[in-house]
Amino acid sequence: MSTKIPVLFLGATGYVGGSVLTRLLARPDAQTFEITALVRSEEKAKKLEDFGVKTAVGSFKNDVLVERLSEAAHVVFSCADSDDLPAIQALLKGLKQRHVKTGDVPILIHTSGTGILTYGHETKGMSATDAIYDDSDFEQVANIDPAAFHRNVDSAIFDADREGYCRAYIVIPSTIYTVAKGPLVDAGIQKKHSHQIPALIRASLARGQAGVVGKGLALWPDVHLDDQVEFYTVLYDAIVKNGPDNVDHGIQGYYYGESGEHSWYDISKEIGRVMVELGLSKSDEPTSFTAEELAKYFGSEEFGNYWGTNSRARGTHSRSLGWKPRYTTADMIASIKPEVEAILREQQR
């Protein structure tokens, strides 16, 4: 029987998950893990096996499969979907079965997002709001509205932790930026673009001028991909070193990922500047998306307005584990030109 630590990895082909998995595989103790990744693509599964990762091909829609895989895992890295409640319920069911059958208390490191902090701060880009959320303020964390984005999934995880059959830690990244690089990207396994900034870039390129929701005055935190990935390492190491009970978990286990704050205008203005520099726009001044444009470029007007919400976070709790992010909002702005160029190259292929 294998004495390796069984790890279930969700989101291995994604922007965040691919980078977290790459880091896990590069650890000096990587050989002590037996990693199984649940992936949807058979082709990517085959490629992942070349990296020493076992795979199960399937989707979160297959709850029996999710349950079976999580029951087999002592550690779960969940870096896939912060809003899929049925998938998390199946995952938790498997962890509970493991606990009941073996007495093990598995570790769940789940990824949510600071979208959770936008509830009540949806100003459609017309103003910044004052409320700042600090992850070390447990009362404030406990009082986040149950109707907030991602919170239904997080609440199911809090309940599981409270029941005691797993120890759960929730990583809450903000606007993660930069084009992902690494062996899983090179092998065509991992997505290399994040979501928020690339979506604004694609919309701006399509309309020939930088766009912004409202006046772009709303504020969001940002974090470089490398810093965010490093946090998963810091967290996992703290859990191993101090023991799972001695690292804040459950409803006290929120860890915001931020190392700066931007207005949406700042991002759009830089997109505009880059577009002018590249001869793609006459003006660097962002103009407001119309309702039709929001629907066209973001899927719906309502979803488009997400780029005009406020989410103001301070990762004091994350830093208390020894996390020291190296990048700042200036680096985020500097990441926009290479991101525009990468997207243009892909569009020209």
Ligand SMILES: NC(=O)c1ccc[n+]([C@@H]2O[C@H](COP(=O)([O-])OP(=O)(O)OC[C@H]3O[C@@H](n4cnc5c(N)ncnc54)[C@H](OP(=O)(O)O)[C@@H]3O)[C@@H](O)[C@H]2O)c1
């Ligand atoms: N990127 C950010 O700036 C950011 C910020 C805050 C929070 N987050 C959160 O972090 C998580 C990952 O984000 P990301 O940027 O890495 O997204 P992504 O690049 O779209 O990756 C999502 C991953 O989840 C997998 N997945 C999604 N639905 C699945 C399903 N039904 N069955 C099996 N696998 C499924 C995808 O597999 P396929 O390859 O098959 O699609 C992919 O591996 C999300 O929950 C997101 O909300 C991201």
